[in-house]
Amino acid sequence: MPGAADDESLIETPDRQDREEKALAPYAMRVRLSRGRCYPEEPHPYRTLYHRDRDRIVHSTAFRRLMYKTQVLVNQTSDHHRTRLTHTLEVAQISRTIARQLGLNEDLTEAIALAHDLGHPPFGHAGETALAECMADHGGFEHNRHGLRLITELEYRYPNFPGLNLSWEVLEAQARHSKNPQAQDVGPYLSAGGPLLEAQVVDAADSLAYDTNDIDDAWGVGFIPPYPRALGLLWLLAFARVGGRHGRVGPPYFQPAVVRALIDWQVSDLLEQTAIRLRADAIGSIDDVRAAGRALVGPSPEVRALKAELEDFLHRRVYRHYSVMRMALKGNRFLHHLFEEFRKNPLQLPERYAHRAQETSPHRAVCDYLAGMTDRFAQDEYLRLFQPYALV
Ligand code: MG
Numbered sequence: 001m002p003g004a005a006d007d008e009s010l011i012e013t014p015d016r017q018d019r020e021e022k023a024l025a026p027y028a029m030r031v032r033l034s035r036g037r038c039y040p041e042e043p044h045p046y047r048t049l050y051h052r053d054r055d056r057i058v059h060s061t062a063f064r065r066l067m068y069k070t071q072v073l074v075n076q077t078s079d080h081h082r083t084r085l086t087h088t089l090e091v092a093q094i095s096r097t098i099a100r101q102l103g104l105n106e107d108l109t110e111a112i113a114l115a116h117d118l119g120h121p122p123f124g125h126a127g128e129t130a131l132a133e134c135m136a137d138h139g140g141f142e143h144n145r146h147g148l149r150l151i152t153e154l155e156y157r158y159p160n161f162p163g164l165n166l167s168w169e170v171l172e173a174q175a176r177h178s179k180n181p182q183a184q185d186v187g188p189y190l191s192a193g194g195p196l197l198e199a200q201v202v203d204a205a206d207s208l209a210y211d212t213n214d215i216d217d218a219w220g221v222g223f224i225p226p227y228p229r230a231l232g233l234l235w236l237l238a239f240a241r242v243g244g245r246h247g248r249v250g251p252p253y254f255q256p257a258v259v260r261a262l263i264d265w266q267v268s269d270l271l272e273q274t275a276i277r278l279r280a281d282a283i284g285s286i287d288d289v290r291a292a293g294r295a296l297v298g299p300s301p302e303v304r305a306l307k308a309e310l311e312d313f314l315h316r317r318v319y320r321h322y323s324v325m326r327m328a329l330k331g332n333r334f335l336h337h338l339f340e341e342f343r344k345n346p347l348q349l350p351e352r353y354a355h356r357a358q359e360t361s362p363h364r365a366v367c368d369y370l371a372g373m374t375d376r377f378a379q380d381e382y383l384r385l386f387q388p389y390a391l392v
Contacts, residue, residue: 016048025103027283029196035168038152039161049167050107056164057114060157062150063088066117068374070124070331072214072324081217084117087209091116094205094267098297099198101271102278109198111166112173116202119147119174121371122378123331130335131367134343138363144177146371148185154368173199193290200297208266208299211310216259218318231313234306238262266303273300334382335370341385342366348385 020030031049044052057063066085082090092113099109120143121127131141148171152163168189175189176199195203215231218224224231241261242249249257277296283289289296299307318324342349343366346357350369357365373381383390 020048020105023103024105026285027197027278027289028102028104029108029169029198029286030105033286037165037167039165041165048107050105050111050170053111053164053166053170054107054114056157056166057111057118057151060118060151060155060164062118062155062372063114065372065374066120068376069120069122070127070327070375071210072124072217072319081220082213084120087213088114088117090209090213091202091206094209094263095202098201098205098267098270098274102197102201102274102297104198104201108167108169108196109201111170112199113202113205115147115151115166115170115174116177116206117143117147118150119143119145119371121146121335122373122375123328123335126328126332127335127371130332131339131371134336134339135363135367138361138367140180141367141371142178142180143371144174145180145183145185146368148174148178149368150372152185154372169196169198172196173202177203194292194294196286197289197297200295204270204297204299207307208263208270211307211314212259212262212266214314214318215310216255218314218321219255223318223321223323230317232306232309234262234303234310237306238265241265266299266307269299269303270297273298331375331378334378337386338370338378338382339366342369 017030017032020032024030034049036049047055063085066088067083069084071082071084071087092110095109095113096106098104099106121131121141123130128141128143135141150163151166151174152171155163158165172189172192173195175186176195178186180186181190215224215235235258238258238261242254242257245261246253246257274297277283277294277298281288281292281294281296283292283296298304343362346354346362346366349357349365353365353369356368370378
């Protein structure tokens with residue numbers, strides 16, 4: 001993808017540049033160093049490049065659809081567990097806290113965080129597996145690459161360019177998550193060296209948030225017992241921290257207190273460890289970050305080991321819980337049936353996708369249509385197609 005060195009949105013007032021210079025650490029990304037947008041745009045009178053990126057993501061259709069997309073537990077399970085949207089907001093919040101403390105670019109960090117899960121299809125990872133199976137001989141499917149496709153192509157909100165025309169750095173962060181670095185749409189974003197610290201912060205915050213919150217949600221719906229020793233040492237140490245701070249805490253306060261302690265502990269550890277690495281590698285500029293050759297933002301080896309133990313528990317006891325498995329496999333079946341039906345008879349697709357099916361590949365058009373659905377919409381669409389008396 002071309003970087004636009006003459007992008008007018010990079011023209012910043014001296015006052016704003018000065019403020020950025022004063023506020024940010026030397027290794028933070030700055031607007032004036034950006035590779036800009038693919039399609040040059042007029043500068044905004046008071047919003048910076050990354051500030052506009054963040055706003056565009058929040059106003060996108062894909063962002064609103066996160067509300068009804070499964071994180072781990074499907075929407076009908078309860079009214080208060082995480083969805084993709086609330087997970088995304090928690091990641092953005094934790095990322096911003098870390099970015100501010102490290103003197104990084106908060107707007108850029110927040111934009112990367114808000115976009116990081118946009119490409120997830122309905123039904124969580126089961127949905128991703130289903131679409132990857134359907135597309136095995138037609139270019140494959142991966143939520144990270146689909147997210148990139150959404151923000152560069154499929155969102156249609158601006159008459160003068162496709163997608164959201166986000167800055168190169170936000171697209172780079174999205175592309176870097178792909179498991180297929182050789183892919184034509186991913187490769188060009190890997191040319192700059194190692195990832196920016198802002199992108200590294202979001203990766204770390206994502207991992208920290210989903211580990212903690214998946215346990216919290218599973219606990220909340222009774223998948224795991226209230227005082228689970230099997231959760232591992234990380235949780236036992238968090239229990240001890242809560243006890244040390246509040247003494248004996250009863251059921252309504254105990255669980256949120258443990259979750260809070262756990263997030264706070266992991267964020268503090270991450271900040272400490274990152275500061276140590278930045279010092280050890282003498283990181284003093286963006287060029288140093290790009291050339292570092294290792295992840296600079298991350299937990300201590302002790303917390304990493306404790307997290308691994310927790311993740312093992314999650315895999316065994318939560319992600320494979322029979323209720324989760326039933327919904328995951330049901331979602332997988334839904335998507336296979338929908339895919340097959342639309343592929344065989346693309347005239348059933350809404351106009352926009354039917355048009356794309358003719359213009360590009362029918363497989364990719366059907367995949368784009370399904371990947372954009374919420375769980376709720378996919379279920380309704382299934383009824384409309386296969387239930388004899390459902391309204392169309
Ligand atoms: Mg995530």
